[in-house]
Amino acid sequence: MEPILSEQQSLLRDSAVRLCANLGGPKRARQLRNDAVETDREAWGEIVKAGWLATAVPEQAGGLGMGMFDLSLAMEEAGRQLLMVPLVEAAAAAWALAHADRQSSKRALNEALEGKRLLVPALAQAGWGLEDSAPPKARTGTSVVLEGRLRFVPFAATADGFLVAARDGRKEPLLCVVPRDAKGLCVESVPNVDGSTSSEITLDGVSPGADAIVARSDKARELMAAMRDLLALGVSAELLGVSNAALDMTLQYIKLRQQFGKPLGSFQALQHRAASCFVDIELNRSLVYRVFSAWDAAQCHPAMVSATKARASRTALEVTRTALQMHGAIGYTDEHDIGLYYKRAITLAALYGNELNHTTRFFKLTAQGA
Structure with missing residues (x-):
């Protein structure tokens, strides 16, 4: 499926294709993995x-006001070229x-858009259907003190x-910006199969400052x-x-x-497998584009998100596994680039909830009428 893009969207996608091709690719991904470079x-x-970060930010907040669908075109190219960058998170x-509705959020946003500060979300895993992680606790008063693990x-x-994202003593949520060098904050990282990392953040009496809170209660x-x-x-x-x-x-x-x-x-057997992969990818593309468009139109339900992530995870794993098999024995060696796509698919398919997590969440939400 080829979406009907506006002139502005076409320019953004063409720019993303060129930039990602220049910055990424299997050779660069392999080098970063071997050097243990996370970003x-x-x-x-x-x-x-x-x-790119300003693409989906409203114009009144200092962004371009284009939309998340537009940014998704760049995210797709980043995935295609195996870029090791926190585009989604940032x-x-x-x-x-x-x-957010506080002055402190505007300062943090300006620093992020200008590249002065790389901020990533640190959220409890329970939000993606994993029940083994609770948000940090926040003691509020003249200042905020955070305790917990993410x-x-x-x-x-x-x-x-x-x-x-934390919860105060009344179980009300709050969202705050915590600097990396805050006293009591510890980050422990372990490598993923593709060379990226997953980290555990420990907050032991972290006090980021009274102006660190960017949203509370319903807004948070x-x-x-x-x-x-x-x-x-x-x-x-x-x-x-x-x-x-991987299919290309x-x-x-x-x-x-x-x-x-x-x-x-x-050989017809391989033609059929390749055709099945192509159909799965195109069906997945239709769903991804449709749900991003629904997001921009304020019509995106959480169940649609889970349906998209579940299908994207399954499709990526099936396609990259098939790609390995169709390459034969050489595909299973570390020297061949096709393995880089399989390993990236493994990591991303599990990130923010895997197929099972989101399938379960989808059925729960649809049963509730979400």
């Missing part, structure tokens, strides 16, 4: 300079700050600060829910790009690789 700072600097944080936070090792609850949905949708767009790139690489391979005196692509 490609050079690529991130170029992305910030290109103004975009979700910027969107939340733009829609698990599986991507890009935490290189972030300059975190948009932390609204922004936290929106960030969770944006993170899941953004990763779905990246998974779409990963799937597409596989099609090129089976056109060139000879077996029994014929190209592999001439």
